[in-house]
Amino acid sequence: xxxxxxxxxxxxxxxxxxKKAMQxxxxxxxxxxxxxxxxxxxxxxxxGRLGWKINVVQGEDEARLExxxx
Amino acid sequence: xxxxxxxxxxxxxxIGVGLVIGLMASALQHxxxxxNMGVCVACFERDISGALxxxxxxxxxxxxxxxxxxxxxxxxxxxxxxDFKPRGGSAPVQRFVLGMLAMIGxxxxxxxxxxALLRLAGGDWNAIFGILGLAAGIxxxxxxxxxxxxxxxxxxxxSFTGYVFPALVLGLLVLRLVFPPLEGEQAxxxxxxxxxxxxxxxxxxxxxxxxxxxxxxxxxxxxxxxMGALRDLFLFRQFHLFFGVVALVAAAFxxxxxxxQFYPGFTDQPVAHTDGLWNFGGMLMAGLAFALAGGxxxxxxxxxxxxxxxxxxxxxGMVLGAAVAHNFQLASSxxxxxxxxxxxxxxxxxxxxxxxxxNRPSKA
Numbered sequence: 001x002x003x004x005x006x007x008x009x010x011x012x013x014x015x016x017x018x019k020k021a022m023q024x025x026x027x028x029x030x031x032x033x034x035x036x037x038x039x040x041x042x043x044x045x046x047x048g049r050l051g052w053k054i055n056v057v058q059g060e061d062e063a064r065l066e067x068x069x070x
Numbered sequence: 071x072x073x074x075x076x077x078x079x080x081x082x083x084x085i086g087v088g089l090v091i092g093l094m095a096s097a098l099q100h101x102x103x104x105x106n107m108g109v110c111v112a113c114f115e116r117d118i119s120g121a122l123x124x125x126x127x128x129x130x131x132x133x134x135x136x137x138x139x140x141x142x143x144x145x146x147x148x149x150x151x152x153d154f155k156p157r158g159g160s161a162p163v164q165r166f167v168l169g170m171l172a173m174i175g176x177x178x179x180x181x182x183x184x185x186a187l188l189r190l191a192g193g194d195w196n197a198i199f200g201i202l203g204l205a206a207g208i209x210x211x212x213x214x215x216x217x218x219x220x221x222x223x224x225x226x227x228x229s230f231t232g233y234v235f236p237a238l239v240l241g242l243l244v245l246r247l248v249f250p251p252l253e254g255e256q257a258x259x260x261x262x263x264x265x266x267x268x269x270x271x272x273x274x275x276x277x278x279x280x281x282x283x284x285x286x287x288x289x290x291x292x293x294x295x296x297m298g299a300l301r302d303l304f305l306f307r308q309f310h311l312f313f314g315v316v317a318l319v320a321a322a323f324x325x326x327x328x329x330x331q332f333y334p335g336f337t338d339q340p341v342a343h344t345d346g347l348w349n350f351g352g353m354l355m356a357g358l359a360f361a362l363a364g365g366x367x368x369x370x371x372x373x374x375x376x377x378x379x380x381x382x383x384x385x386x387g388m389v390l391g392a393a394v395a396h397n398f399q400l401a402s403s404x405x406x407x408x409x410x411x412x413x414x415x416x417x418x419x420x421x422x423x424x425x426x427x428x429n430r431p432s433k434a
Contacts, residue, residue, distance in 0.1 A: 008160070008223025010364045010380075011298065012305055016215060019306065037153050038293050041079045046306060061155075061226070 001029040006039060007062055014039040015046045018067065022050050028069040035062040043067075076151075078291035081310050087292040088314035092321025094281045095188055098136070100329040101273035105340025106192035108322070109136055109285070110185035111367035112176035112356075113341075115385065116392035116401075117269050118242065121262050124389065125396035128256065129267025133246040135278035138239050140368065143286020144375030145236045151291065156232030158379025161221035164425060165363055165380050169387020170394060171418045172359035172367065177392065177401040178352025178411045179203070180342055182367045183296035183360070186353065187315065189342065191322035193334035199346040203353030208300045210354075211361020214426035215305065219362065221429055224380055232377025235385070239374075246275070268341050286372060295369035297360040341404065348407040351415045358422045362429075 002021055006014035018032050032043055040063050044054045047067045057064040077083045095108025107113055113130075120131035148154040176182050179200045181189060186204060189197035211219075251263040264270040272278065288294070292314070299311035326332040336344050343349070360366050363384050365373060370388075373381035395401040400414040 008157070008225055009220070010160070010224070012215065012301060012364075013220055015306065036155060037076070037151075038079075041076070041293070045308070045310065049306075049308070 001031060002027045003031045003033065005033045006043075007033050007035040009039075010036075011038055011042055015042045018043045018065075019046050019050070022047065022052060022067065022069075030067045032065040032067065033062060034065065040065065076291060078288060079293060081313055084292045084294060084311060084314035085317045087288045087294050088317030089321040090288055091184075091285050091294070092191065092318040092323075093325050094285060095184070095318075096191070096322045096325030096329060096331065098273050098278065098281060099331055101277050102271055103273050103278075104268040104271045105331070106189040106194055107181070107185055107268065107341060108188055109140075109282070110181050110188070111137065111140070111371060112173055112182035112388065112392075113180075113185060113268070115367070115388050116173070116177065116395070119389045119392040120264075120269065120396070123260070123262055124393035126262075127396040127401070128262075129264050130269040130396070131262040131264045132251070132269045132272055133242055133261065134272070135243070135246065135275055136282040137371065138243045138246075139279045139282025140286040140289070140371045141236060141239045141375045143283040144290035144372035145286075146283070147287040147290035148376040153290065154232060154377050156227040156229055156377035156379070157224040158227050158231060158383075160224040160380045161429070162380060162383045164221060164429070165384045166387035166390075167421070168359045168363040168425070169370075169384040170391035171422060172356045172363065172384075173388040173391030174395045174400050174414055174418060175352045175354070175356030175359060176367070177395040178407055178415055179349050179356065180402050182356075184318075184366070184368055187296065187319050188322055189339070191319045192326050193332045194339040194342050195334065195336050196339060196342050196344055196346070196349050199349035200353040203350035204357040205300055206350075207354040207357020207359075208297055208361045209304050210358050211426070212301055212304045214362065217427075218430040219426050220431050221362075222431055224378070227377075227379060231379055235374045235379070235382035243279075286375065289368065290372045290375060293369075294372075295366050297357070297366040298369065301361055343402050343404055343406045345402075345406045348402065348412060348415070351412070352402070355415050355418045355422065358419070358426070362422065362426060
């Protein structure tokens with residue numbers, strides 16, 4: 001499993017990093033760390049479009065998005 | 071807490087917000103704002119810059135309550151939703167320069183992306199060149215993003231940091247109330263007011279402020295962004311924000327028909343010129359600057375309200391950019407581009423391309 005730390009980065013970078021990792025095809029499970037609500041929404045939307053399953057693990061100041069290839 | 075459900079951030083939500091912005095913008099024109107300028111973040115920040123005396127272009131000086139409302143509406147939405155997160159420290163000086171260049175480009179065209187859309191909805195076909203330039207600039211920005219462009223991560227700041235910009239904006243409202251415009255007077259105390267030209271045309275204070283508070287609130291919740299709409303289309307083939315932009319144009323167009331504000335054509339359009347090359351060039355420069363900064367001028371105001379100091383620095387850059395544009399004869403007028411506008415666009419584009427190429431942390 002691969003972890004992408006996109007904390008502190010603004011859109012579209014978290015989305016670009018997640019998409020790149022999903023399309024690379026090396027991992028079936030990718031974890032993305034983000035710290036703003038817009039990034040949670042954007043990365044989830046991008047992953048959904050690529051047909052990946054999304055599990056959002058909520059935190060107080062950040063969230064972990066677990067993306068799994070369907 | 072992150073990861074809550076947020077209706078406004080769904081595609082239907084963003085379309086709804088686009089419709090509200092389009093309707094309210096058209097209504098603001100009906101209530102007194104200049105033609106096709108119901109809401110123009112660039113023009114209104116320029117008017118504020120003039121009201122404070124940073125530039126002395128007598129026809130564009132007014133403390134626009136819309137800018138105040140957009141920021142404070144977003145601030146309220148962020149406070150209520152838990153989105154208020156003081157952050158900053160991602161290349162502030164570069165963001166300041168991006169704001170300056172964005173404003174200069176927007177003033178060569180005569181409008182921010184919101185106004186470009188409103189001009190289109192009002193039948194000003196010169197806006198088509200501006201929108202094509204905007205799209206080309208944003209497309210160029212996506213190339214730099216694909217090559218690894220990044221201004222680096224922001225970090226968490228103290229709560230106080232997040233309150234500073236909304237407090238400055240509130241200070242503008244205090245100035246507007248303490249020194250209101252006086253009939254036929256070019257200044258009241260320390261504040262300058264236009265007695266003719268676009269700066270003298272405005273909706274009543276409470277309408278401007280009220281409408282903008284609603285727009286700011288909704289736009290913060292929905293992440294509405296005109297630059298993001300095109301960027302996400304180019305980068306991800308994603309239409310989500312784009313539908314919101316289409317909704318804005320459709321609603322403004324319909325409302326313009328109802329209010330009798332639709333005048334199709336190229337000539338005699340309000341606060342516009344017919345030089346297609348520089349309508350394109352100005353927005354090419356602005357679009358690239360917005361893409362490199364991560365948001366259109368409206369979005370930067372909403373982010374500032376959320377406590378994002380980097381976005382606030384961009385806005386301050388725009389205010390200085392407006393002063394530079396008018397003091398150095400870069401800004402266009404109805405007659406065409408300013409004497410030094412074209413050369414400023416060329417220099418600005420060179421600077422932006424350099425910024426796009428040189429900010430690649432992964433290659434450092």
